[in-house]
Amino acid sequence: MSELILKNVCKMYDKKQYAVRDFSLKIEDGEFVIFVGPSGCGKSTTLRMIAGLEEITSGELWIDKQLCNYVEPKDRDLSMVFQNYALYPQMTVYDNMAFALQIRKVPKKEIDKKVQEAASVLGIRHLLKQRPGALSGGQKQRVAIGSAIMREPKAFLMDEPLSNLDAKLRAQMRVELSELHKRLSATMIYVTHDQTEAMTLGTKIVVMKDGFIQQADTPKAVYEHPANLFVAGFIGSPSMNFFEGSIRKTDKGADFVLESGTALEIPEDRAFALLNEYRNKKVILGVRPEHFLSEITAKDPKADYTKRVLNGVITTREMLGAESMFYLEEASAGEFAARLPVETKGRTRDEMTLFVDMDRVHFFDAETEHNIFYRGGQQ
Ligand SMILES: Nc1ncnc2c1ncn2[C@@H]1O[C@H](COP(=O)(O)OP(=O)(O)OP(=O)(O)O)[C@@H](O)[C@H]1O
Ligand SMILES: [Mg+2]
CATH class of the missing domain: 2.40.50.140 (Nucleic acid-binding proteins)
Known part of the structure; x- marks a missing residue:
């Protein structure tokens, strides 16, 4: 079970302007939620507040019925995958993936089983002995996701994880992420400014502008019944x-x-x-x-x-x-x-x-x- 609720969450970096304002959203277990919107609309800020990397100025964040505003990031049991995947360059792919469990002192055999499983799911078994330096962008991306999977978090948080990849790889990773979501039935929150990514991956899309939610609904509903002119113009290519x-x-x-x-x-x-x-x-x-x-x-x-x-x-x-x-x-x-x-x-x-x-x-x-x-x- 992992359910996230944000209630009137606001963020002010300085005392003048809201980066995120009155953000209210319920994310059910197993949903693939996409935050989408133009640059600067507050997507990363919202994700970072959920992760605990950014303080919540006002409002409430509930994870599994626990108020989490002041819970340390490491105690929130969430896994974050960034645009610039944080891999340890001196360690092999295997150790990168195993690391989180090694420090938790999980038995070696169990770790091995999990690494092998995750590597199969992601199609990177043949890379386990390599070091990150020798991998392509898409492969590094998969290792980063693999490391995140290993922790079996309550939810995955991903901030534009595909933006460094070329168009072909991005399309391929999009399909893989979608399959991964189905296989793990995990809750995912995913940030992008790419509306194609939003439409194809999400079970729910949250369209943002200037720190406000413009509309939150299924991709189909957002496409067929846009709440306002901004959403209508932003979702769909070529535009309405x-x-x-x-x-x-x-x-x-x-x-x-x-x-x-x-x-x-x-x-x-x-x-x-x-x-x-x-x-x-x-x-x-x-x-x-x-x-x-x-x-x-x-x-x-x-x-x-x-x-x-x-x-x-x-x-x-x-x-x-x-x-x-x-x-x-x-x-x-x-x-x-x-x-x-x-x-x-x-x-x-x-x-x-x-x-x-x-x-x-x-x-x-x-x-x-x-x-x-x-x-x-x-x-
Ligand atoms: N550390 C910070 N200090 C001050 N202002 C910030 C900080 N981080 C973000 N902001 C401001 O908050 C607003 C939202 O930024 P945020 O990074 O959340 O946008 P975004 O939607 O993720 O954009 P992008 O698509 O460009 O990544 C912007 O106006 C930005 O300038
Ligand atoms: Mg961002």
């Missing part, structure tokens, strides 16, 4: 497209009108609420690249596509394999990206007509930047 505009009443319901005058019909279920509350306010429409339809994909017989047209001029086209990414320019909104089937016709500088899947778009209050239809998540 944003269009400024206003709500206009029509005979049947309401349109979203871009500054260029282009009108997109809003589905009935949302038209009413928008008309009521946002008629004279600025609204931002968010459309993910995959929520554009082209002439070949717009096939719903019930849909009136003529009321969902967005025209643009192609500025770039990228082949992704099965799909193409089109970058287009709209008269008032500027550049936007659309993910379309590879058969889609269109070359640079061509005019292109796209349809917006209006059932799957998002509406944000331009002033508060909140998702107008967000109804709260799990936290």
